[in-house]
Amino acid sequence: MELENTNKMNSEFNQKKHPHRRYNPLLDEWILVSPQRANRPWQGQTEKVLEEQLPSHDSNCYLCSGNLRVNGDKNPDYKGVFVFENDFGSLMKEDVEFSDEQQDFFSLKPERGINRVICFSENHSLTLPEMEVNDIKKVVDVWQNQYEELGNLEYINHVQIFENKGSVMGCSNPHPHGQIWAQSSIPSTVLKTQENLKRYFDKNGSSLLEDYVNKELEADERIILENQHFVAVVPFWAVWPYETMIVSKRKAENISQFSDSEKISFAEIIKNMTTKYD
Ligand SMILES: [Zn+2]
Incomplete structure (x- = not known):
């Protein structure tokens, strides 16, 4: 006896409709995206806006x-x-004496x-x-x-x-x-990100974030703001509502390398981003 095939014909994949996974190259992890769930009615907690002066x-x-x-x-x-x-x-300056004994399930430092x-x-x-x-x-x-x-x-x-x-x-x-x-x-997430940035650089000879931002600028779908030195983007792999990333257009290792004009640009994009949040 043959069972009737109850499956409907496969429709073509649409990332705005179909659940899928997205790759986060900074963490080398896949995240689950369920776009259809954004349509459900929200009856949960909402936050009051503080309006008193x-x-x-x-x-x-x-x-x-x-x-x-x-x-x-x-x-x-x-x-x-x-x-x-x-x-x-949450942290203390003092150095404390500590003997590092191996504990299978109860490691602490x-x-x-x-x-x-x-x-x-x-x-x-x-x-x-x-x-x-x-x-x-x-x-x-x-x-x-x-x-x-x-x-x-x-x-x-x-x-x-x-x-x-x-x-x-x-x-x-x-x-x-x-x-x-x-x-x-160094916190685990930061360490993991550093390793993945380094791995990308060793493989491609270019900066992951610089390459990523250039692709986002080309696509122009997730860019929120752009000025002379910085880009604010909703990362392709965002998991949080309102998750955004401000990325320097020039490859910089950390904030100590920002020039005066970059710091003005940074201040500008922070002001405009946080204005949009509020
Ligand atoms: Zn005060």
């Missing part, structure tokens, strides 16, 4: 100029960018490092996208200096500069600020 100085804010922090230190009457060591850092907080402005009510390009450029200058200063410490091998924004991201204070984590080991 904040004061330019809040006497209860531990980041505002002249205020006391929880550890008793007093912030100077700063104007512009202000950096200090995080009173509740102490991690040394430094956490710093960067206030972008003395104005409590500002956000990064609301700042002038020249003032964001001053933040970028500080990122660059901090990257160099911390990276030059003998026990520091990775410096990560970031901003968590909004209470959803666990950011408890609306004062415009970001953080720096400088640590002795």
